[in-house]
Amino acid sequence: MTTAxxxxxxxxxxxxxxALLVVAAVxxxxxxxxxxxxxxxxxxIPVTVNQVAAASQKGDGRIEETEQPExxxxxWQQQQQRIADEQAQQLLKQFDQQKVAQPAxxxxxxxxxxxxxxxxxxxxEKPDVPSLVETLAKMQDDYQLQKQSVKNTNSQSGIHVGAxxxxxxxxxxxxxxQAHVIVVLGGGxxxxxxxxxxxxAYTRLRLEKAVRQKQYNPLPILLSGVEAPYMQNWLKAHQxxxxxxxxxxxxxxxNTRFSALLLQKKGGAPRVELITDxxxxxxxxxxxxxxxxxxxxxxxxLPNVQTRWKPSKSNLMHSRRATYEAIAxxxxxxxxxxxxxxxx
Numbered sequence: 001m002t003t004a005x006x007x008x009x010x011x012x013x014x015x016x017x018x019a020l021l022v023v024a025a026v027x028x029x030x031x032x033x034x035x036x037x038x039x040x041x042x043x044x045i046p047v048t049v050n051q052v053a054a055a056s057q058k059g060d061g062r063i064e065e066t067e068q069p070e071x072x073x074x075x076w077q078q079q080q081q082r083i084a085d086e087q088a089q090q091l092l093k094q095f096d097q098q099k100v101a102q103p104a105x106x107x108x109x110x111x112x113x114x115x116x117x118x119x120x121x122x123x124x125e126k127p128d129v130p131s132l133v134e135t136l137a138k139m140q141d142d143y144q145l146q147k148q149s150v151k152n153t154n155s156q157s158g159i160h161v162g163a164x165x166x167x168x169x170x171x172x173x174x175x176x177x178q179a180h181v182i183v184v185l186g187g188g189x190x191x192x193x194x195x196x197x198x199x200x201a202y203t204r205l206r207l208e209k210a211v212r213q214k215q216y217n218p219l220p221i222l223l224s225g226v227e228a229p230y231m232q233n234w235l236k237a238h239q240x241x242x243x244x245x246x247x248x249x250x251x252x253x254x255n256t257r258f259s260a261l262l263l264q265k266k267g268g269a270p271r272v273e274l275i276t277d278x279x280x281x282x283x284x285x286x287x288x289x290x291x292x293x294x295x296x297x298x299x300x301x302l303p304n305v306q307t308r309w310k311p312s313k314s315n316l317m318h319s320r321r322a323t324y325e326a327i328a329x330x331x332x333x334x335x336x337x338x339x340x341x342x343x344x
Contacts, residue, residue, distance in 0.1 A: 038322035
């Protein structure tokens, strides 16, 4: 019959086992395997594009980086009329130049010496250049066709000139992976040595990735988040323009929702290249899909480099990011985003 250990020895044994478990857990969290395991699980969550929301993103692929009036609005009609007037003025100038520079024929002197022959030539000759009335009428017809193209889809029969031009521009915008824009999600702000507000290390690495990606795929850049103005300043300092700013969102849900609304207003973007870090990517892609946008992941690095296998303090950033995204994903799947505004 075995005798029971005294209570103080049992307590010491249990504390030793508990300490061993704590040490093992800390080493696991400080190792790269903890973050990799969570990232593997996050990437297993399906990403399905909401087809109802996707219908609002089926544009012609032309993303306007500058502010443009709404198609069909009075401002848009005035803009189209102004463009037509400018084209008409150019045609009139060409007409005047051709009329002045038109060389005289070799038989002009003979014709002028005979009044009868001159009269016959004037009656029979037809100018090569269309008249002013014909030119303006053609410009007006083109303008009416452009207005009608807003209401008709390209699938209808008898596609007009405005739709053909739109299709050509769309083909130029589409690239290898058929994306229409590069979306960069903000990662936070900080202060420099002079206490000025600047992008932090997370955001800076995403912007550096965006610069390299734009060189590979010259697409418009959309900056999303309240950090957007500071992100734009950083890009300007590096000779890169980003004309699309969504600067109202305060979290990932608003990032995706407000960016989708902006892209819809700019003409629609069924597919985008999305730049953020690896742990944030699965949740951001799923939320973009809920708003009808397919995403191509372009992963930006984190400030601290992960080790291959041994525990290290540099892995703690990855572990923290992985834990946060795991909790946020579970919350979204079970309860949904409760702090996400519907409109900016």
